[in-house]
Amino acid sequence: MMQKLPLLITTGEPAGIGMDVVLLLAQEGKLQDFARPIWVTADAIALQDRADKLMAAGILTTCPQWQTVEDITELTTANDSDSDSDKLNNDKVNSDASNSAFIVLSIPCPAPVVAGQIDINNSAMVAKQLEVAHQLAASNTVAAIVTGPLQKSALIDADIKLLNGTMFSGHTEFFMQQSGCDKVVMMLANEAMKVALVTTHLALKDVPAAITKENVRQTVQIVLDDMQSKFGLTHPRILVCGLNPHAGEGGHLGMEEIDIINPVLQEFIAAGADISEAMPADTLFTPRHLNECDGVIAMFHDQGLPVLKSHGFGDTVNLTLGLPYIRTSVDHGTALDLAGRGGASATSLYQALVMADEMANKALLPA
Known part of the structure; x- marks a missing residue:
């Protein structure tokens, strides 16, 4: 059987809980619930450091295993119509990953990541995650994007702009402009x-x-x-x-x-x-x-x-309709005070993955 396309998680602001909740789901074995590969954009060094902190705090009992892909250039240059290229890219990333909970597409942070402390020098890395996610979804290399939380103020302070030159105003506007949509x-x-x-x-x-x-x-x-x-x-x-x-x-x-x-x-x-x-x-x-x-x-x-x-606060998922691909999101912020310390809940990320997977399975799109 042909392997299903991956779900891609962007961990967002590295000082927030985006990496924490991915690690929590990995430890619980819930990333294997989807019969799809799970790809994650993160700084691999910062991710390992976060895992070490959560283990030291007793939040993680073991360190989840992941495969790291350092060079993601080939993945993000796939042609929309080139199914052989897409298959090659998927095979390249998924090889030797059978024992991994997930696959990290490593995007380095220019400055050291300190849990709970925003550094606008790393805002370009946050924007790069979104660019990579758009490219992979638009080229049908992944089935859906699931976005973790980012800190809009940090991107604005770093002078990160949207495609039309206006200040960064959020995930929704970013993906809308990158996709050439007038409205979502x-x-x-x-x-x-x-x-x-x-x-x-x-x-x-x-x-x-x-x-x-x-x-x-x-x-x-x-x-x-x-x-x-x-x-x-x-x-x-x-x-x-x-x-x-x-x-x-x-x-x-x-x-x-x-x-x-x-x-x-x-x-x-x-x-x-x-x-x-x-x-x-x-x-x-x-x-x-x-x-x-x-x-x-x-x-x-x-x-x-x-x-x-009121009918399910923790289970609610944010979706963006009108894009040429599936995008779901957690319904919480960066929770800087919880990053690396424990107390973060991975429920929203799990539900966003469930929704993305269900939509990909039903969609009249490549999945």
Whole structure:
């Protein structure tokens, strides 16, 4: 049988807990749960040092074994259409790795890594991880990217820019620009529900102006496309929240549903999509409706995410829809105070890997 493509974990900020949680999963044997190779971007020297610290603290009982690949140039120069090249790269990395919990694609840090202490001299290494991840996913060398936490302020202070020359604003914007996408959609998911957002990190006073026909239209299209191509659902059922209480109460509590949201949703309904008109959020987020849908589109951050996280905070995974590949993420930060000391939980990383693996298995993409 042909080996499945790997899942790639980026450990992110080296001073944070990204390496810790990978080591914890490796010790627990959970990286072997996916019937796929697990590749990890990290500084191999810093990773060994972190493992030593966690063993000294009694957090790790043994040091997980990994294979280190020092020269990753050949991996990141694979041609999208060259399946023989992809196979060669996979075979090259996976050879002699049968006794390894995972494979480290080593990206050195310019400065020594001190757990819990940000050094902006290492921010370029964090950005390099993302470049490598994009290249490997875009060339179909890996099945999915699973991102660990980074410290945006450190990349900004180091003057790391996005592709368009603006300041670094996060994973999502990085992968969107690298992939040439005009828009992507944030979705958070757990066992209870999947919630996508029309607007994300906006002040509440700025949300109504961002609820435009084009924004709603693009969001719905991306959600429908990715539910089919990345979740394997041929005819997904999507429910959509209104912006206002009671979805505007027929215009008495706001006109956005009548003027903007429902006209766009009617376009999709007329085209055959299984999607609701705008619904009151306090009605939509009830078991009767959630049990009959595959996903929810909320108009703003705190309309949908508090409900979702109340049904599984530790199990929630962040997804980016609209990219030409699968990207999931942990739903926590760098936790600098826990790095190398213990107390970090690997649950979110495990769930992000589970989601990435399930999506890769169902996706209408190379996997």
